Amino acid sequence: MGKVSKNKRIGVITKILTENPNTLYTLNYFTEKFNCAKSTLSEDIDVIEEFFEEYQLGKIESFSGASGGIIYQPKVSTDQIENVKLELCQKIKEESRLMPGGYLYMNDIFYEPGMAYRIGKALANHFLDQPIDYVVTIETKGIPLALMTARILNKPMVVVRKSSRLTEGTAIQMNYITGSSKTIKTMSLAKKAIEKGSKIVFIDDFMKAGGTAKGIIDLMNEFEAEVVGIGVVMATKHPEKKLVDDFCYLVELEDLYDNEKEIKVLPNNTL
Amino acid sequence: MGKVSKNKRIGVITKILTENPNTLYTLNYFTEKFNCAKSTLSEDIDVIEEFFEEYQLGKIESFSGASGGIIYQPKVSTDQIENVKLELCQKIKEESRLMPGGYLYMNDIFYEPGMAYRIGKALANHFLDQPIDYVVTIETKGIPLALMTARILNKPMVVVRKSSRLTEGTAIQMNYITGSSKTIKTMSLAKKAIEKGSKIVFIDDFMKAGGTAKGIIDLMNEFEAEVVGIGVVMATKHPEKKLVDDFCYLVELEDLYDNEKEIKVLPNNTL
Missing domain, CATH: 3.40.50.2020 (Rossmann fold)
Structure with a gap:
């Protein structure tokens, strides 16, 4: 499978997280899905964290390390x-x-x-x-x-x-x-x-x-x-x-x- | 408000559509939200349509014209x-x-x-x-x-x-x-x-x-x-x-x- 564009990765991750509130996804889950490096994924997640906050869409929490992952908390303002x-x-x-x-x-x-x-x-x-x-x-x-x-x-x-x-x-x-x-x-x-x-x-x-x-x-x-x-x-x-x-x-x-x-x-x- | 990056626009649109299945959003709703041209938005929507289909995330339907808009249909395969x-x-x-x-x-x-x-x-x-x-x-x-x-x-x-x-x-x-x-x-x-x-x-x-x-x-x-x-x-x-x-x-x-x-x-x- 070839490279997936950053736009698409961000869109797909957003779709999956939004549909599964308070569910921990490992970083590996996404690196395998997109066939991309962990560092690339981390940059994606930074963007996602940013616009979730900017547009008050809830909170994205990410954990680094071996048991690292990402979770969508549907916090409201x-x-x-x-x-x-x-x-x-x-x-x-x-x-x-x-x-x-x-x-x-x-x-x-x-x-x-x-x-x-x-x-x-x-x-x-x-x-x-x-x-x-x-x-x-x-x-x-x-x-x-x-x-x-x-x-x-x-x-x-x-x-x-x-x-x-x-x-x-x-x-x-x-x-x-x-x-x-x-x-x-x-x-x-x-x-x-x-x-x-x-x-x-x-x-x-x-x-x-x-x-x-x-x-x-x-x-x-x-x-x-x-x-x-x-x-x-x-x-x-x-x-x-x-x-x-x-x-x-x-x-x-x-x-x-x-x-x-x-x-x-x-x-x-x-x- | 300044320009919003394509990544963010795609992420925000995906978040909103996913959370509101079968709900029609006008294109104006998003062009105003992002302060962007309709042509720019149309390109974003093309990308979104593409990865929704590619990753079997449901179906995005868009309508052009004056009463144009976009709708997320949570179709499953x-x-x-x-x-x-x-x-x-x-x-x-x-x-x-x-x-x-x-x-x-x-x-x-x-x-x-x-x-x-x-x-x-x-x-x-x-x-x-x-x-x-x-x-x-x-x-x-x-x-x-x-x-x-x-x-x-x-x-x-x-x-x-x-x-x-x-x-x-x-x-x-x-x-x-x-x-x-x-x-x-x-x-x-x-x-x-x-x-x-x-x-x-x-x-x-x-x-x-x-x-x-x-x-x-x-x-x-x-x-x-x-x-x-x-x-x-x-x-x-x-x-x-x-x-x-x-x-x-x-x-x-x-x-x-x-x-x-x-x-x-x-x-x-x-x-």
Whole structure:
């Protein structure tokens, strides 16, 4: 195979890294692919690092030496997170979302793959620098957001069920009390879903009082796993004191009263 | 802003296109971004088209003229689809997946974001060339696969619920009969989830007799929408005659008998 032009090498490397976030590629992988010298490749990587930074496309980290390699971290800038929050607020405010009982119809937002990806990036940003083993969510609406967060972190997603499934083998089933309506609910997870000693990030669409998040922490304790981070898209302003202390959220929702038409939602500026 | 080097332009364009499959970018978007002439950009795009093809990275389509632009179609080659099928077979065959009752534990496969993405690419490949409005699935296990398929096609995902949700407003609820166990189940979908006259691709993890897929076709009829494609990851060999005629699947599973230890699964070579 002949020489590959620098343009092409840079393009191909960029394509592969972008499609495989948080995945280590050895330098050998690329020198063999392009039949080029390590020094040539290093120069390519310098260019890639540069324009990723210049155009805020994320962060390229490269390690030299025998176990050297290159990894794409989809870091986002403060501006980019701000834009996701504003985009969310704008969409959530649409009056047609108001359902009887004060519920908000949000499926079209969370189930739009591009939006789910941008949300996943914004949420994952908090957890990029710490060791994580699984991204956990509870069915159903949080799944797309958790999957995209997991894709960015390059970790498996685990979906806690709301009822036990015969098809998933032995499970740990747990009752928990929702913080807002004080009703008893059930969560269940196959025993083999999570290994002992794992570190968990919990991702969900919505947090009111935090009862579900608290339940997930308890459930993970049963698996001898630890929740090291919690991220939700939307948190309600009230109750101000949630059942979990440490969580990040993108936008804040004020209470919806009966017959009210205006949805008050603000970007979370403390993030 | 000064001139941007060709290397960087090619890298940045590749990054943006890869992250936004099936999304049209005007040439102006890039000429403004790089402060370069249209002719310069056209040369860049030629290079990008070339290496995408050479390295089987998908297809770049460009349109010239006033409404000109560039679009990244994540097409996969026959070899790449074959690899996904083989990877699936290898994983599914692991003995530890066998659950009591002959069920297979597959969550770790479908919930691994990289795998879900590769499956999504393989399934989406069939539908890249036709107009599609929504990718529909039914909760829960198909969601990650449907989301990734939707991401490739750049279309919204819609999740049919197994029970009606008060929080989603007026819904169409329908009973259907599973083809294999002949039990009555319920599916429900918010009326505002799908517009009249839409074209639908239905994606799921598994098909036995096809009762669920048949149910989805009927439900979509209620929405005056048409199912134009069905894709599942795994279909059982029996019954050979399914309740739906036209569907694509990646691997085929032979019947599991009680006490049997061997999982017989084969790539679908008719695909």
